Amino acid sequence: MIDPRILRSEPEALAASLQRRGIELDIDSLIALDVRRRNERVAAEELRAEQKNAGKSISQAQGHERDAAIARAGELSEAYKTALATADALDAEFNEIWASLPNVVDETAADGTEEEDAEELRRWGEPEDGDFLDHLELGEKHGFLDVQRAAKVSGSRFGFILGPLVRLEFALVNYAMDRLEPHGFVPVVPPVLVRDHALFGTGFFPGDRDQVYALADDDLYLVGTSEVSLAAMHADEILDKDDLPLRYAGFSTCFRRESGTYGKDTRGIFRVHQFDKVEMFSFVHPDTARDEHDFLLAREEELVQGLGIPYRVMNIAAGDLGSSAAKKYDIEAWFPGQGRYREITSTSNTTDYQSRRLKIRFRDDDGNRLVYTLNGTAIAVGRWLIALVENYQEPDGTIVIPEALRDYVGFETIG
RNA sequence: GGAGAGGUGGCCGAGCGGUCGAAGGCGUUCGCCUGCUAAGCGAAUAGGGGGUUAAAGCUCCCUCGAGGGUUCAAAUCCCUCCCUCUCCGCCA
Numbered sequence: 001m002i003d004p005r006i007l008r009s010e011p012e013a014l015a016a017s018l019q020r021r022g023i024e025l026d027i028d029s030l031i032a033l034d035v036r037r038r039n040e041r042v043a044a045e046e047l048r049a050e051q052k053n054a055g056k057s058i059s060q061a062q063g064h065e066r067d068a069a070i071a072r073a074g075e076l077s078e079a080y081k082t083a084l085a086t087a088d089a090l091d092a093e094f095n096e097i098w099a100s101l102p103n104v105v106d107e108t109a110a111d112g113t114e115e116e117d118a119e120e121l122r123r124w125g126e127p128e129d130g131d132f133l134d135h136l137e138l139g140e141k142h143g144f145l146d147v148q149r150a151a152k153v154s155g156s157r158f159g160f161i162l163g164p165l166v167r168l169e170f171a172l173v174n175y176a177m178d179r180l181e182p183h184g185f186v187p188v189v190p191p192v193l194v195r196d197h198a199l200f201g202t203g204f205f206p207g208d209r210d211q212v213y214a215l216a217d218d219d220l221y222l223v224g225t226s227e228v229s230l231a232a233m234h235a236d237e238i239l240d241k242d243d244l245p246l247r248y249a250g251f252s253t254c255f256r257r258e259s260g261t262y263g264k265d266t267r268g269i270f271r272v273h274q275f276d277k278v279e280m281f282s283f284v285h286p287d288t289a290r291d292e293h294d295f296l297l298a299r300e301e302e303l304v305q306g307l308g309i310p311y312r313v314m315n316i317a318a319g320d321l322g323s324s325a326a327k328k329y330d331i332e333a334w335f336p337g338q339g340r341y342r343e344i345t346s347t348s349n350t351t352d353y354q355s356r357r358l359k360i361r362f363r364d365d366d367g368n369r370l371v372y373t374l375n376g377t378a379i380a381v382g383r384w385l386i387a388l389v390e391n392y393q394e395p396d397g398t399i400v401i402p403e404a405l406r407d408y409v410g411f412e413t414i415g
Numbered sequence: 416g417g418a419g420a421g422g423u424g425g426c427c428g429a430g431c432g433g434u435c436g437a438a439g440g441c442g443u444u445c446g447c448c449u450g451c452u453a454a455g456c457g458a459a460u461a462g463g464g465g466g467u468u469a470a471a472g473c474u475c476c477c478u479c480g481a482g483g484g485u486u487c488a489a490a491u492c493c494c495u496c497c498c499u500c501u502c503c504g505c506c507a
Contacts, residue, residue, distance in 0.1 A: 045464095
């Protein structure tokens with residue numbers, strides 16, 4: 001949720017932001033609606049004040065005077081109810097539009113509206129070309145991946161991860177936690193079933209409702225990322241300024257319906273309905289949010305570099321940002337099996353978009369202010385496993401475990 | 416799943432139709448006092464949204480788990496839901 005005051009203070013900034021995202025909106029009529037709803041609210045509140053005063057006089061009045069006062073208060077009460085209904089209806093109308101608006105884009109986000117418009121910031125490592133097996137072929141060869149049987153059990157876009165690849169998964173998770181905890185990230189295993197307010201609060205509802213698994217019988221939803229649980233963890237709280245930044249590293253399974261992706265990335269476990277992920281999440285002072293964003297990106301690069309996987313960093317285009325993000329960096333790793341760079345992390349500065357919805361504030365010297373929230377992938381396990389096995393395959397198909405993970409897995413090669 | 420008890424401000428806790436956004440305590444902040452510390456004295460101290468203002472301020476409305484209802488008037492009465500605790504059952 002954007003600060004509605006932007007409509008009064010700098011509507012042209014909102015217009016510019018929406019334009020960069022490629023969204024059409026009649027801002028003038030929205031401004032008019034905002035004025036109307038506030039006027040109606042004031043009118044209703046004035047009636048309410050009158051009614052309350054009338055009510056107070058009742059307790060002091062006697063006899064006929066009292067009867068008359070009650071009648072008068074009754075009239076005011078009716079008038080107030082009518083005015084309140086009008087004001088509420090206008091608010092609802094306004095809020096429905098307002099809640100659906102995406103965050104104001106950061107001026108340094110890349111221009112454009114498509115994935116291809118992302119700006120490449122830098123590259124690291126030497127991508128290897130040549131004859132590489134992709135992860136599915138490697139999985140079949142070594143028996144650590146089974147999508148056939150997963151389809152039998154659960155349908156398409158699922159996988160069994162087996163044997164050494166499971167060890168590698170746990171190694172990756174521990175590797176990440178070991179490197180994040182010294183930076184103040186508190187490890188968390190959060191709930192993966194959440195209420196709708198958590199999804200609304202993080203900006204996934206109403207926009208991305210079709211991407212979320214719902215458990216209708218229980219009014220619960222499966223999270224697509226632990227960002228949802230981690231953000232909502234401090235909902236309705238007023239944090240101590242001295243506690244900022246608050247950093248968490250959440251490990252959870254993530255569930256995504258992947259609707260609208262038919263035929264896209266159907267091979268192996270690159271794009272599946274369920275995967276595990278370590279996610280970084282920060283609650284920070286507004287003034288430090290940009291630094292924190294760079295900090296999260298630095299943590300991601302550190303993790304990828306530690307494993308020696310070639311990658312590039314992308315500044316995502318304004319029109320390709322999620323609704324809550326003002327700015328987003330993706331790291332794309334080199335996947336020899338696909339012969340191209342693909343996303344393995346994503347970090348977003350969501351400014352106060354989520355904290356306004358979730359009411360997460362901190363005590364400042366002159367009042368309470370909304371915190372800024374940021375999130376970033378530490379390890380998206382599935383894709384990182386793929387990147388590892390594809391990049392570390394030898395000509396004979398053997399997979400070498402990178403130095404940084406050997407102590408965790410307890411072996412040096414697969415195959 | 417069954418039975419019971421509760422959810423009030425940063426925390427504890429009173430209030431159970433009007434004078435209550437709410438006693439009292441703790442905590443915190445500021446000031447005073449005390450040659451240190453502790454104690455003592457005085458004052459301030461919930462959140463949100465409007466109006467007005469250059470700002471300070473003034474003012475109005477909403478919020479006592481959430482949402483409905485009754486009433487001229489609801490923290491207080493009624494309904495639904497959520498959550499917490501205790502006991503029993505089940506269970507990794």
